[in-house]
Amino acid sequence: MILLLYSSKITFPVSISCVLSKGFYTMNAKPIFAFILLFLLLCSSAGAQKLTSDISYVASGHKRHVLDIYTPEEPADKSLPVMFWIHGGGWQAGDKSDVALKPRVLTERGFVFVSTNYRLLPEVKMEELIADVARSLGWVHKNIAEYGGDPERIFVGGHSAGAQLAALICIDDRYLKKEGVSFDVLKGCIPVDGDTYDIPKIIMTAEHRQALYGGKMFTFGHRQKFGNDPDKHVDFSAVTHVAEDKGIPPFLILYFPGNPDTRAQARRLESVLKEADIPVKAYGKRDSNHSRLNNDLGKPDDPATQEFYKFLDPLVGRQR
Numbered sequence: 001m002i003l004l005l006y007s008s009k010i011t012f013p014v015s016i017s018c019v020l021s022k023g024f025y026t027m028n029a030k031p032i033f034a035f036i037l038l039f040l041l042l043c044s045s046a047g048a049q050k051l052t053s054d055i056s057y058v059a060s061g062h063k064r065h066v067l068d069i070y071t072p073e074e075p076a077d078k079s080l081p082v083m084f085w086i087h088g089g090g091w092q093a094g095d096k097s098d099v100a101l102k103p104r105v106l107t108e109r110g111f112v113f114v115s116t117n118y119r120l121l122p123e124v125k126m127e128e129l130i131a132d133v134a135r136s137l138g139w140v141h142k143n144i145a146e147y148g149g150d151p152e153r154i155f156v157g158g159h160s161a162g163a164q165l166a167a168l169i170c171i172d173d174r175y176l177k178k179e180g181v182s183f184d185v186l187k188g189c190i191p192v193d194g195d196t197y198d199i200p201k202i203i204m205t206a207e208h209r210q211a212l213y214g215g216k217m218f219t220f221g222h223r224q225k226f227g228n229d230p231d232k233h234v235d236f237s238a239v240t241h242v243a244e245d246k247g248i249p250p251f252l253i254l255y256f257p258g259n260p261d262t263r264a265q266a267r268r269l270e271s272v273l274k275e276a277d278i279p280v281k282a283y284g285k286r287d288s289n290h291s292r293l294n295n296d297l298g299k300p301d302d303p304a305t306q307e308f309y310k311f312l313d314p315l316v317g318r319q320r
Contacts, residue, residue, distance in 0.1 A: 048072075048073035048074075049070050049071065049072060049073055049103060049104060049107045049108075050070070050071045050072070050073050051068060051069070051070050051103075052068065052069045052071070052147065053066075053068045054066045054068070055067050055068070055069060057116070057135060057136045057138075057139035057140075058135060058139075062119055064117040064118060064119050064120070064132075065117070065118075065119070065132065065135075065136075066096070066116075066117050067096060067114055067115060067116040067117065067136055067139070067140070068096050068097070068114070068115045068116075069112065069113070069114050069144075069147050069149075070103035070106075070107055070112070070113040070114075070115075071107060071112050071113075071147055071148055071149075072107045072108075072110070072148075075148060076110065076148055079145065079148060079149060079150035079153075080110050080111055080112050080148055080149055080150060081110070081111050081112070081149070081150055081153040081154075081155065081187065081316045082111065082112045082113075082114060082140065082144055082149040082150060082151075082153060082154045082155065083102070083106050083111050083112070083113045083114065083155045083157060084114045084116070084136075084137055084140055084154055084155065084156050084157070085099060085102065085113065085114065085115045085116070085157050085158060085162070086116060086118075086133055086156070086157070086158030086159075086161075086162035086163075086165045086166050087099075087115065087116075087117070087158070087159065087161075087162050088158065088159040088160025088161045088162045088163070088294070089120075089160070089161055090160070090161055090225075091120060091121045091126070091129060091161045091225055092120050092121050092122070092225075093120065094120075094161070094162075095117065096115040096116055096117045097115070098159075099113075099115050100294065100295040100296075100297065100298065101295070101296075101297065101298030101299065102297055102298055103115070104298065105297075105298035105305075106298075109309075109312075109318070110316070110318070111316075112144060112147055112148055112149035114140055114144070114149075116133065116136040116137075118132035118133050118136065118165075119132050121225055122220070125227070126225060126226055126227055126232070126236060127227075129165075130165060130168065130169070130175060130236075131175065131178075133165050133169060133175075134169055134175035134176055134178065134179050134181075135179055137154070137156070137169065137176065137179065137181060138176070138179025138180060138181050140154065141154065141179070141180075141181045141185060142180075151185060152184075152185050153185070153187050153316065154185050154186055154187065155186070155187055155188045155189070155190065155312070155315075156169065156170050156186060156188075156189050156190070156249075157189070157190035157191070157192065158190075158191060158192065158194075159192040159193060159293075159294040160192070160193060160194060160195075160290065160294070161194070161196075162191075162192075162194075163191035163192050163193060163194025163197075164191070164194045164195075164196040164197065164238070166189055166190070166191045166194075167189060167191045167194065167197055167238040167251075167269065168236065168237075168238045168241075170183075170186055170189040170238075170248065170249055170251075171238045171241045171242055171246075171248055172238065172240075172241040173241075173246060173247075182247070183246060183247035183248065183249065184247055186247075186249040187249055187250075187315050187316070188249050188250050188251070188252065188311065188312065188315050189249050189250070189251045189252075190251075190252045190253075190254065190308065190311070191251070191253055191254070191269075192254045192255075192293060192294050192297070193254060193255050193256055193259070193262045193266075193290050193293050193294065194255075194262065194265060194266075195259075195261040195262045195265050196222060196226075196236075196237070196265065197237065197238045197239055197265045197266075197268060197269040198237050198238075198239045198265060198268050198269070199222060199226050199233040199234070199236055199237045200230070200233050200234060200237065201264075201265070201268065202222055202261060202265060203221075203222050203223050203233060205261060205264075206218070206221060206222065206261075207221075207223070238269060239268060239269060239272045242272045242273055242275075242276050242278070243276055244276045244277055244278075248273070248276070248278050249278075250278065250279035250280065250311070250315065251269070251270075251273055251278065251279070251280040251281070252280075252281055252283065252307065252308065252311040253266045253269055253270055253280065253281070253282040253283070254266075254282075254283055254284075254285065254293060254297075254304050254307070254308070255282065255283070255284050255285075255293070256284065256285060256288050256289055256290055256293050257284035257285075257286060258286070258288070258289070259290060262290070263284060266282045266284070267282055269282070270282035281307070281311070283304065283307045285302075285303055285304040288304075
């Protein structure tokens with residue numbers, strides 16, 4: 001007899017006969033067999049999900065113009081809200097597979113989860129990189145219904161560099177307008193531990209720190225990554241484009257308070273959004289770090305996860 005156990009990325013066949021052949025079949029074979037069968041059935045149903053990988057969102061595009069879609073294993077009887085996730089990596093590295101627990105826990109909670117790749121610096125300029133993310137979300141809006149997702153209920157999240165990209169495309173509407181996507185379909189934004197919501201401030205902070213303490217000045221730091229042009233630094237900053245009555249969605253800004261840069265940037269973005277009467281909460285998780293904050297999202301005892309669910313649940317009509 002073969003049972004299938006599902007991870008977030010691959011399907012594992014597990015043979016009960018193989019398990020029994022490893023010495024588990026003893027004088028108490030029947031109760032042990034029943035226990036193993038029950039255990040495997042529970043494992044196969046808990047966290048079961050379907051992954052469709054490497055879907056091109058640009059016809060005849062770059063090798064990084066691809067995304068992954070995670071859906072609940074059992075089809076839903078109605079369309080599901082969509083979480084669109086943007087990986088980090090300093091805009092120079094990273095991959096759509098860097099999703100940790102999020103696809104499993106969110107599909108369990110009735111979401112379709114999408115994780116996208118995009119072209120990277122220095123192969124392309126920052127404006128092209130941002131446009132890739134917007135094109136990917138545009139593809140999702142046009143096609144996600146085929147995978148059981150609701151194109152009118154899209155959440156956008158990202159970690160680190162992905163946090164800057166998530167915040168920017170949810171605040172500066174030019175990128176999504178070009179793809180035919182209205183802010184009306186965006187139901188929430190969850191940037192995780194970004195340090196570039198206000199790029200001129202982080203450039204000044206980082207370079208002042210280097211000058212004060214005698215560090216070598218950056219040759220490809222934020223100043224260079226964002227175009228080496230003060231006007232571009234302002235334009236690529238999410239805070240620049242915040243305004244009332246644009247349809248900017250609610251925000252949950254997660255950050256690690258032990259990092260003064262991400263803490264200051266989170267509070268800066270929160271303050272600007274509040275001034276424009278946009279629903280927002282910035283939450284700092286202590287006893288963590290930049291990577292763990294992201295990777296722990298989905299753990300049941302994780303306080304940032306609880307804030308994550310508290311943010312999402314009312315926006316999708318889920319009772320707590």
